[in-house]
Amino acid sequence: MVAPTTPGTTPTPTNDAPVADAAARLNRLADGYLVTAALHVAAELGVADVLDRGACDAERLAAEVGARPGPLSRVLRLLVAEGVLVEFPDGTFSLTPSGRLLRSDVPGSLRGVVRARGGVYATAAPALAEAVREGGVAFERARGEPFFEHLAQHPAELAAFQASMVDRSARAAADVLAVYDFGRFRRLVDVGGGFGVLLSAILTATSGVSGVLFDRAEVVASARVPEGTEVVAGDFFAGVPAGGDAYLLSWILHDWDDADARRILTRCREAMGPDGTLLVVDAMLPERAADGPAVIRLDVTMLLLATGCERTGREFGELFASAGFTLRRIVPTASPLGLVVLEAVPA
Ligand SMILES: C[S@@+](CC[C@H](N)C(=O)[O-])C[C@H]1O[C@@H](n2cnc3c(N)ncnc32)[C@H](O)[C@@H]1O
Numbered sequence: 001m002v003a004p005t006t007p008g009t010t011p012t013p014t015n016d017a018p019v020a021d022a023a024a025r026l027n028r029l030a031d032g033y034l035v036t037a038a039l040h041v042a043a044e045l046g047v048a049d050v051l052d053r054g055a056c057d058a059e060r061l062a063a064e065v066g067a068r069p070g071p072l073s074r075v076l077r078l079l080v081a082e083g084v085l086v087e088f089p090d091g092t093f094s095l096t097p098s099g100r101l102l103r104s105d106v107p108g109s110l111r112g113v114v115r116a117r118g119g120v121y122a123t124a125a126p127a128l129a130e131a132v133r134e135g136g137v138a139f140e141r142a143r144g145e146p147f148f149e150h151l152a153q154h155p156a157e158l159a160a161f162q163a164s165m166v167d168r169s170a171r172a173a174a175d176v177l178a179v180y181d182f183g184r185f186r187r188l189v190d191v192g193g194g195f196g197v198l199l200s201a202i203l204t205a206t207s208g209v210s211g212v213l214f215d216r217a218e219v220v221a222s223a224r225v226p227e228g229t230e231v232v233a234g235d236f237f238a239g240v241p242a243g244g245d246a247y248l249l250s251w252i253l254h255d256w257d258d259a260d261a262r263r264i265l266t267r268c269r270e271a272m273g274p275d276g277t278l279l280v281v282d283a284m285l286p287e288r289a290a291d292g293p294a295v296i297r298l299d300v301t302m303l304l305l306a307t308g309c310e311r312t313g314r315e316f317g318e319l320f321a322s323a324g325f326t327l328r329r330i331v332p333t334a335s336p337l338g339l340v341v342l343e344a345v346p347a
Pocket residue numbers: 148165166168169191192193194195198214215216219234235236237249250251252255
């Protein structure tokens with residue numbers, strides 16, 4: 001029950017019900033860390049791959065994934081409460097449509113994404129308040145070194161991060177290819193291309209284009225790209241491979257603040273000829289938070305992990321101009337993450 005109000009005044013609760021609703025909502029939000037942790041357990045142990053073969057009780061599941069049945073059963077029941085699993089009267093569990101996305105190596109899989117969020121990303125969360133109060137990067141405060149340098153020294157966390165990128169890039173590739181034709185390019189350099197998921201999708205879908213995959217040495221060592229693709233290891237702050245007529249930065253600029261993003265763009269500008277094209281694939285920050293909650297969450301992920309941020313179209317235009325590029329067009333995609341393709345040319 002809410003007391004009647006005159007226009008422009010705030011509704012006043014007349015009994016405890018709205019207050020109880022508000023408390024329940026806030027409690028649920030604050031318990032989000034438990035859901036992240038439970039999803040992480042399921043993803044780490046490969047629970048969904050076992051349940052995909054048929055419904056199974058906690059005892060048998062625990063034996064298959066190498067866990068203790070009691071604790072596993074309690075975690076599974078939280079995932080039931082959250083709609084990720086179903087529990088049957090005989091004590092067996094199976095997957096809901098959301099739970100099926102925790103399987104490995106299936107189209108649309110989110111297993112890698114969940115492993116990264118509940119693992120290496122979550123380790124930065126306790127330091128966020130300090131970083132907001134005093135500045136700096138939460139991840140660096142929590143772990144003592146910058147994110148990508150840390151990954152280079154921790155192969156298990158690097159593998160989880162790259163698995164997350166592979167999952168996300170596979171979905172992004174379909175969204176990007178649906179709206180952007182790469183057929184007019186001859187040689188496409190994917191700068192910070194990770195394992196090459198997006199580049200491989202572009203090269204497979206587009207004839208007449210050759211590709212160069214460029215990333216850190218420990219990353220390109222595990223890349224999987226079509227035959228004939230050049231794979232180059234290096235540091236994009238020092239320089240990027242020359243000779244491309246298109247340079248692709250997919251989910252790169254959002255990792256870095258304006259000064260570092262400008263350095264990467266400048267290296268691309270130096271490597272390309274006057275007729276080159278810069279292609280940036282990134283999420284575009286909405287003007288109002290309510291218009292893009294997923295992008296807003298991504299923006300806070302950047303606040304946790306790195307110096308970067310998501311940017312509005314105007315901010316991208318200004319950043320490009322400061323590195324000698326003119327933003328020519330912004331092509332929206334159907335991605336729920338607000339992904340766009342920004343096309344720029346040397347000014
Ligand atoms: C957010 S991921 C994006 C990967 C890929 N472009 C995609 O769309 O999925 C950022 C990539 O930048 C790479 N990276 C970070 N620092 C780098 C550097 N100094 N030189 C080259 N690559 C770097 C990382 O290894 C990682 O693959």
